[in-house]
Amino acid sequence: MTTFGDLAGIEVGRLATVSADRADRLAQMGIETVLDLVTHYPRRYVDRTSQVTIDRLVEGTEATVLASVRKVSSRPTRARRSMVELDLFDGRGYLHLVFFNQPWRAKQLQEGAEVVVWGKVERYRGRRQMTNPVVDLVGDRTGRIVAVYPQSDKAGLSSWQIATNVEEALDRFCADLVDPLPAGIREREHLAGRPWSLRATHRPETGADHGAGRRRLGFDELLRLQLALVMRKRATERNARGIRHSTGGQLVERFLAGLPFPLTSAQRRAIAEIRSDLAGPYPMHRLLQGDVGAGKTIVALAAMLTGVEGGHQAALMAPTEVLAGQHHASLAGLVRGLEVDDSGGGLFERREVSVSLLTNRTTATQRTRLQSGLVDGSVDILVGTHALLSEAVDFADLGVVVIDEQHRFGVEQRAVLRDKGAGGLVPDVLVMTATPIPRTAAMTVFGDLDTTVLDELPPGRTPVATTWARGSLEEAAAWDRVRSEVAAGHQAYVVCPLVEGSERVQARSATEEHERLAGGELAGLRVGLLHGQLPAAEKDSVMEDFRAGRLDVLVATTVIEVGVDVPNATVVVIEDADRFGMAQLHQLRGRVGRGADRSWCFLLGEGAGDDGARRLQALVEHSDGFELAEIDLELRGEGTILGARQKGVTDLKLASLRRHRTTVALARSVAFELVDADATLASHPELAEELRLLIDPEEQEFLFKS
Secondary structure, eight states, X not given: OBOHHHHHTSBGGGSTTOOHHHHHHHHHTTOOBHHHHHTSOOSEEEETTTOOXXXXXXXXXXXXXXXXXXXXXXXXXXXXXXXXEEEEEOSSOEEEEEEESOTTHHHHSOTTOEEEEEEEOEEETXXXXXXXXXXXXXXXXXXXXXXXXXXXXXXXXXXXXXXXXXXXXXXXXXXXXXXXXXXXXXXXXXXXXXXXXXXXXXXXXXXXXHHHHHHHHHHHHHHHHHHHHHHHHHHHHHHOBOOOOOOOSSHHHHHHHTSSSOOOHHHHHHHHHHHHHHHSSSOOEEEEEEOTTSOHHXXXXXXXXXXXXXXXXXXXXXXXXXXXXXXXXXXXXXXXXXXXXXXXXXXXXXXXXXXXXXXXXXXXXXXXXXXXXXXXXXXXXXXXXXXXXXXXXXXXXXXXEEESSGGGSOHHHHXXXXXXXXXXXXXXXXXXXXXXXXXXXXXXXXXXXXXXXXXXXXTTOOOEEEEEEOSHHHHHXXXXXXXXXXXXXXXXXXXXXXXXXXXXXXXXXXXXXXXXXXXTTTTTSOEEEEOTTSOXXXXXXXXXXXXXXXXXXXXXXXXXXXXXXXXXXXXXXXXXXGGSOHHHHHHHHTTSOOSSSOEEEEEESOOOHHHHHHHHHHHHHOOOHHHHHXXXXXXXXXXXXXXXXXXXXXXXXXXXXXXXXXXXXXXXXXXXXXXXXXXXXXXXXXXXXXXXXHBOHHHHHHHHOO
């Protein structure tokens, strides 16, 4: 029986249809082994039994045509551009093709070649025509359905050449391919066998064949990914000694009772889930995600205070100094007046909960004092940036770790904080993100974490009225709104994509825009400037001036994207809005509407391209971050989200997080079923081999160590 591991050990040069030159060309496409070749899947199919013939093409529609090349010619145009013209014939009619600035088409498309073209049908001088269509060379393929492969003009390989190599590989090396998935699961979930699926994907006899084959192979991709994540999760639980935190004290209750507002039911549910984890024997490893303003900080602080009450310490790590400073100020205010037993003092002595800040600009003297407080336990909660990861930072008894904006930190950085626990005990870890993530993506990117979602906003939050200002009149209305809100005693943000001007990127810079606005539309107002390149002390000073109301308008870069909380700010103007991602725009909009006053967001920009326009229109129509995340996944695909994966699982070739949501959930369920019955997949050697083959070496060592 042949496995994927066997196929990975066979170089494509062993195929009779692959010459040394062809092997070099395939290597340029990342195809070096037979496994690479048979997992280079068709991108589409042409069904010869139902395809549209040339004589039935409708003008103004897009169509796919399979035909042979009859006549080829090339000539320069008056504008000195190259123009290649050719005629196709499919036995029922002729189609004229025109290619501008693609002179190599004359050599590629020889008379007699079988091609598949896709494009918009036009009528020019009485003839059916396509201009610059997508072309695939398929050769004289037999069969009712023709598979069309991703090809490479750079490597000089066409679809039909790749198909010839794939067919030989299937016939010679895949006839007795093993299926690593247990038969019981295949039958229960109505999944086709792998050998059949591989052949049906490359050589389908019907449309149903390649659909079923791709479903099974896509499931396999997702299963491998989920197995790695679930094995990591279970291994962490199995190998780590956790802290059993006491949840019977009154510190958290006193904290919650002292809040000037009621918790949402989502916050109460989240706190209950997290405190249940903290009381358990295994270290917590949980993701807390919620929309802008959903109250994640309150939930995180409740977790940290649970640890503090038991005599442990807590740490909160944020990605930027501005966000760390904001968290420090927020937490210090929230715990003011809360007392805990002073373990270092006399009998029954109590002291206030202490919150300290550590960043790269903390002085040596401050660090020495801070380290002393960490060692003697008088520092209860330490807020900081990457500086927390320093070897010089030692805790007496670190019990709870909170990591904000977790996607900006790698697995290794999270592990460094976990390793700072005392006596071999692993602290509980809560990772937070203010960027809502679609459920399927969360299962994939954060699959080794349990997930808690805050899906409701606190009462009193006012929806932000969002306007896409596309012209000069709408833009003028935005600046009028800023002036009127400032006159009413409120404040505003203006956000720019760049710090300094750039000829390469035509976007307004924060520094230039600060000068322009202060002397133009916002003349007479107190306008401040904040960006990441300012000295730390100046950043703190500007932010404090804005928070205290000494500035009317803050012109800033995305340094204010998360964590900045000034309830008196009621307007945000985002310039060149089409240069920002949807999640970023939603976060920036969340800087206003944080109080009871009505708030506005103005998106300035033309909305470059269809996606840019759809992105801005979605912001106007929707205020729910989770809904926007789903739209963003549809617009951008999963590539961006999968790029956030911290450890190596191969990219998905057939599976799609947005199109195959039920398959993602199924793969995760099957992964738990297999791993919980057999932690190292010892009874499923073929699956274990595929994980070793297709995941990162460090991940292999972690998952399969005894």
